[in-house]
Amino acid sequence: MTDLSLSPKTPARPSALAALKARLAAPPAAPKRVQFDRPLMPWLLLAPQLAIVAVFFYWPSAQAITSSFYLEDPFGLGSSFVGMANYTDALSSAEYRKIAAFTVFFAAVVAALSLAIGMVLAVKADKVIRGRSAYRTALIAVYAIAPPVAGLIGMMLFDQHIGPLVRFAALFGWDMKVGLDYWDTAIAMIVVAVWLHIPYNFIFILSGLQAIPAAVREAAVIDCASPLRRFLTVVLPLLTPTVFFLTIINLTYALFDTFALIDVMVKDKPANNPMTLVYKVYLDGFRGNDFGGSSAQSVILMVVVLVLTLFQFRYIERRVHYG
Amino acid sequence: MASIDIENVSKIYPGSTARSVADIALNIKDGEFIVLVGPSGCGKSTLLRMVAGLEDISEGEIRIGTRRVNEVEPAHRDIAMVFQNYALYPHMSVRDNMAYGLKNRAVPRPEIEARVAEAARMLELGPYLDRKPRALSGGQRQRVAMGRAIVRQPAAFLFDEPLSNLDAKLRVSMRTEIRRLQKRLGTTSIYVTHDQLEAMTLADRLVVLNAGRIEQIGTPLEIYHRPASTFVASFIGAPAMNLLDAEIAGNRLRIGDEVLDTPVSGAAGKVTLGIRAEDLMPADRGLSFTPDDIEDLGAQRLVHGFVAGQPLTLVISPATRVEDCRRLAPKPGALHVFDTLSGARLDLHTEHDSRPVLPVGQGL
Amino acid sequence: MNKVTPFDHLVLILGTLLMVTPIAIAVMTSTHTAADIHVNGLSLLPGGDGIETYSTVLTHKGGFTGQVTGARMMMNSLILGLGFAVGKIVLSMLAAYALVYFRFRFATAMFWVIFTTLLLPLEVRIMPSYQVMAELGLLNTYTGLIVPLLASATGTFYFRQFFKSVPDELLEAARIDGAGPVRFFIDILLPLSRNMIAAVFIIMFVYGWNQYLWPMLMTTEESFFTLMRGIKQILQVWIGSQIPDYNQAFALAVLALLPPVAIVVVFQSWFIKGLTESDK
Numbered sequence: 015m016t017d018l019s020l021s022p023k024t025p026a027r028p029s030a031l032a033a034l035k036a037r038l039a040a041p042p043a044a045p046k047r048v049q050f051d052r053p054l055m056p057w058l059l060l061a062p063q064l065a066i067v068a069v070f071f072y073w074p075s076a077q078a079i080t081s082s083f084y085l086e087d088p089f090g091l092g093s094s095f096v097g098m099a100n101y102t103d104a105l106s107s108a109e110y111r112k113i114a115a116f117t118v119f120f121a122a123v124v125a126a127l128s129l130a131i132g133m134v135l136a137v138k139a140d141k142v143i144r145g146r147s148a149y150r151t152a153l154i155a156v157y158a159i160a161p162p163v164a165g166l167i168g169m170m171l172f173d174q175h176i177g178p179l180v181r182f183a184a185l186f187g188w189d190m191k192v193g194l195d196y197w198d199t200a201i202a203m204i205v206v207a208v209w210l211h212i213p214y215n216f217i218f219i220l221s222g223l224q225a226i227p228a229a230v231r232e233a234a235v236i237d238c239a240s241p242l243r244r245f246l247t248v249v250l251p252l253l254t255p256t257v258f259f260l261t262i263i264n265l266t267y268a269l270f271d272t273f274a275l276i277d278v279m280v281k282d283k284p285a286n287n288p289m290t291l292v293y294k295v296y297l298d299g300f301r302g303n304d305f306g307g308s309s310a311q312s313v314i315l316m317v318v319v320l321v322l323t324l325f326q327f328r329y330i331e332r333r334v335h336y337g
Numbered sequence: 338m339a340s341i342d343i344e345n346v347s348k349i350y351p352g353s354t355a356r357s358v359a360d361i362a363l364n365i366k367d368g369e370f371i372v373l374v375g376p377s378g379c380g381k382s383t384l385l386r387m388v389a390g391l392e393d394i395s396e397g398e399i400r401i402g403t404r405r406v407n408e409v410e411p412a413h414r415d416i417a418m419v420f421q422n423y424a425l426y427p428h429m430s431v432r433d434n435m436a437y438g439l440k441n442r443a444v445p446r447p448e449i450e451a452r453v454a455e456a457a458r459m460l461e462l463g464p465y466l467d468r469k470p471r472a473l474s475g476g477q478r479q480r481v482a483m484g485r486a487i488v489r490q491p492a493a494f495l496f497d498e499p500l501s502n503l504d505a506k507l508r509v510s511m512r513t514e515i516r517r518l519q520k521r522l523g524t525t526s527i528y529v530t531h532d533q534l535e536a537m538t539l540a541d542r543l544v545v546l547n548a549g550r551i552e553q554i555g556t557p558l559e560i561y562h563r564p565a566s567t568f569v570a571s572f573i574g575a576p577a578m579n580l581l582d583a584e585i586a587g588n589r590l591r592i593g594d595e596v597l598d599t600p601v602s603g604a605a606g607k608v609t610l611g612i613r614a615e616d617l618m619p620a621d622r623g624l625s626f627t628p629d630d631i632e633d634l635g636a637q638r639l640v641h642g643f644v645a646g647q648p649l650t651l652v653i654s655p656a657t658r659v660e661d662c663r664r665l666a667p668k669p670g671a672l673h674v675f676d677t678l679s680g681a682r683l684d685l686h687t688e689h690d691s692r693p694v695l696p697v698g699q700g701l
Numbered sequence: 702m703n704k705v706t707p708f709d710h711l712v713l714i715l716g717t718l719l720m721v722t723p724i725a726i727a728v729m730t731s732t733h734t735a736a737d738i739h740v741n742g743l744s745l746l747p748g749g750d751g752i753e754t755y756s757t758v759l760t761h762k763g764g765f766t767g768q769v770t771g772a773r774m775m776m777n778s779l780i781l782g783l784g785f786a787v788g789k790i791v792l793s794m795l796a797a798y799a800l801v802y803f804r805f806r807f808a809t810a811m812f813w814v815i816f817t818t819l820l821l822p823l824e825v826r827i828m829p830s831y832q833v834m835a836e837l838g839l840l841n842t843y844t845g846l847i848v849p850l851l852a853s854a855t856g857t858f859y860f861r862q863f864f865k866s867v868p869d870e871l872l873e874a875a876r877i878d879g880a881g882p883v884r885f886f887i888d889i890l891l892p893l894s895r896n897m898i899a900a901v902f903i904i905m906f907v908y909g910w911n912q913y914l915w916p917m918l919m920t921t922e923e924s925f926f927t928l929m930r931g932i933k934q935i936l937q938v939w940i941g942s943q944i945p946d947y948n949q950a951f952a953l954a955v956l957a958l959l960p961p962v963a964i965v966v967v968f969q970s971w972f973i974k975g976l977t978e979s980d981k
Contacts, residue, residue: 047869048391049804050882059799060811063792063857069837070830070852071818077829131716138713142705145713152717154969155724158961160911162929163954166936167723170730176742176947178726212720221977270824274913274929278936292824299828300918308828315825323820391873412879424870428892437888438878485874 078316082309093306100310110294110311117269117290120204124272125264127208129257132215137245139216140223150220157213161271165278168206179205193280193287200288203279207272214267215260222256223249262326266319291315339402339415339492341365341388341525346397348383348549358383359549360397368523370516374536375546376572381529382497384546388527389495390414401492412441417486418495421502423478425470425485431457432466435484449488456484459518476507483515487522494519496528500535512538533573537561545569563673567680570611570673576639578673579649583610590672593645595624599672603685609675614639614652616671623666626651628659724958731755731951738947750948758952769923771931775956778910778927782960784847785909786902793856793901794894798886800857801864802872818854823915831918841922850915856901859975863897864890900975903968907961928957 082100084093104110139149159167171179172192179202183190192202226249234248250257273292280287289297292315299308342365348358358380365371373381386392388399390411399406406414417438425434432453439449457463460480470478479499486494499515500508516539519526530536536543537557545552545560545568553565564570570578583592585605590597592610626649628642633655640651640659651662674683722745730743732751738744759771799805800812823830830849839845867890875885913929920926926934935950965972 046802046865046872048873048876049802051804052882053805055882056799056803056805056808059795059803060815063796063815064811066792066848066852067815067818067854070833070849071821071826074826074829074833075821077832078826081829135713135716138709138716141709142713145710149713149717150973151966151969152721154965154972155962156720158907158911158965159724159958160913160929160961162913162932163911163958164723166932166950166954167727169936170743170947170951171723171726176738178743181742209720209723217973218977221973266822270822273824277913278932295825296827296914300831305828312825312828316821319822319825320820389873389877391876411873411876416877418874418877420870420874422868422870424868424874426871426874426889428889428895437875437880441879441884485878 078309078312082313084306086305100306104310113294116288121265121268124207124268128211128215132212133219136216136219153213153216161274162278164210165275172202222253226252340367342400344398347395349395370526370541372528372536372540373544379546380549381546385529389418415492417489417491419482419486419499421498423482430467431481435488452488456487460484494526565682567675576614576650578611578613581610581647595645601685604683607677609677611673614650616668617651617665619661620666623664626665727951727954731955735944735946735948739944754948754952758949769926774926774928774931782906782910786905788851789856789905793860796857797860815854845919859901900971903972910961
């Protein structure tokens, strides 16, 4: 279904939540005209997945919510109900707010840069025919690199002694101290995170571009002489669904999948270094043994992801209609 | 081989109160070729799929042979189906596609091989038996779909618009081939199409459906010559029958200010008058016709124009000059009169009517 | 129409080079000695100590207990990658088959029970997940490493989309041909899904191989360490050492990135198809 990028603009829809509700209430829209009628068999087929989902998804998720209302004794001798205290503690803490602010900044910059650079490369690769597959191969190779490996390589590139990027910055009189200076570390983290996620954006935009029918582009060439204007008025609107989808994916990536990267780059000296909210959940939970606080932060993050994903559902729904 | 009896069958989809197929009664004789024809959404495919067992039967009963099949699995109904998109298994060779149903029925291997070989010979598929469907042309795929049905030696063939994915030329030749095969095998067949030409050429009997109901059942010629309603009149035959608003007053048909001098009796008041384009001839007296546009088709020419302000199409031979068509007279017995409101045929007596009255098919 | 200018090629070549250079640096630098790297910095040219470094990393027993080798960690990464991919394919094909091809009560509810897992990534429920694993006694087991990662509906989503795109008539034809649910699945659906299975396998293998946070929490015993865990380990050992083992770190990184990169590059057409045709 690569023609997903061709979905025309939809008229205003009810809110994502309302759409979700409506979907839940609706009778099952049979995906097939004809289905098997066996009362037991579907349950047997679903059983393994349902069992795993119940034990490893719903149980922990429920526990996260419950323990977010309790304060656990540091020595593990019991816990007491504290209501919303864990939430108010987290939200009112200056440190938490600072990390939240950095997380938003980090996510926005990483999402925007990897989308923009991915798009420039995809548009160029779509244009040239010779070598297109070579460029794609090269970029896909980067996609497969694990975040901790990327973090390790990034750390070396920004190493105080041997890092070529630090030496390069020194040429402009910039004394980069990654791991020591807050903003220098932040910049290194952003560079590595963007580097790792450009290929994903590239792959999707390229396939989106190639799904635009040649006839549409030829019509645009006849109607409009300026290539830039053509891109902005014809190609980009047709890519909107892809771009929207990627924006959500990029934000989710920056929020969660960068954990390993940050863990490797910040190592065990988080004191003066930037970090994201997910990293803080981990630090407070496993290092600080503050289960309640960590759980409350988890729940806050769950809400953030929920909102992001509801946006995504809206997008998927749109795609289902036109795909 | 078997007869198929469809007794007052209706389809009501869950969550809907309307009948997509309403109270259909149809008795199909052993070996008969029945074509269900109608516009899209008329319920013809749904009816076929109910016979196949792919749709539940909401009301009524379907019997294949003497056996009630309402609750019988499709595989056990002893039918074979040819789908519009052929539904060939893409990962199986032509041979395996044909053999799959037989294997599932535990037909002995030599028997399967013999039947596949026979079907391949009949359909000239011999050289392609080991190919995958994607290596075949559209026409060849269509033949494989036919072959899959033939090897089953079923009581009935069900065809769901099997030719509509082919180009026009292939469609005509496959049409003849299907007809020939069916006559040779003598297998009862139900064939769904929206193409009236296909319907006319294939059918022993034609069933015209509209909005889930049967409009008319009859042989192609019965339906052509005595359409039971304005719907059938406009659906069967090309170009479509001209339908004009008319009025019967004083035993004469009046169209606007024009009066036909054929005496009619049996009704009065506003009616719809139907005249086929080929049933009008240039004449000295008659309806005054204003030609507007001409389509030359080589063997004949179509003249579009107006009679008393209403559009009318005329078929004339290429030798006839359009200037000679200022006045038109219907051929004797070529007038069809319908009730304006219900669209149903009104059987009137016209003086020139010399044709024998053909019986209208059962079911109406 | 659209003239390709040298500028287009320039942008592409420069962009691609910038993207790929870090990998080249990692590979090349891993063939130099630690001292060499310490003095001369990272390198884009091959050095002469590759064989020695890699054999050390693969066979030298390191870690806090001195028990784990690079080869062992690679083995564990492979087990995680393969186990995860295979488990995901089996579970999600069965579940998707039930959701798409069967009419049963609560089908919609089950759809949502399964697909809600897409809403919350493991990272936000990592603490309680760990506690559940501890209660079940699954810490430091392969089961504990692999099975909880399966509790997400990505694979089910892929297969559901794919099954929905299979023409309805195939099922209808198969039913007329006398195939029941089991036979239809084995004879028709499974062979038709071959490409999809390959695509999902590649995506899931890479995903499993690249896991970091979960293995880090689940495995305190070094015999269960994966390569990703090993990378964390080697960095922790660094603190305080005079000349860090740059070469070994790079060698470990190369070992960790090579298998997924190779698989994705070799099977890129399947991979891209799987990725873009079903979104996430």
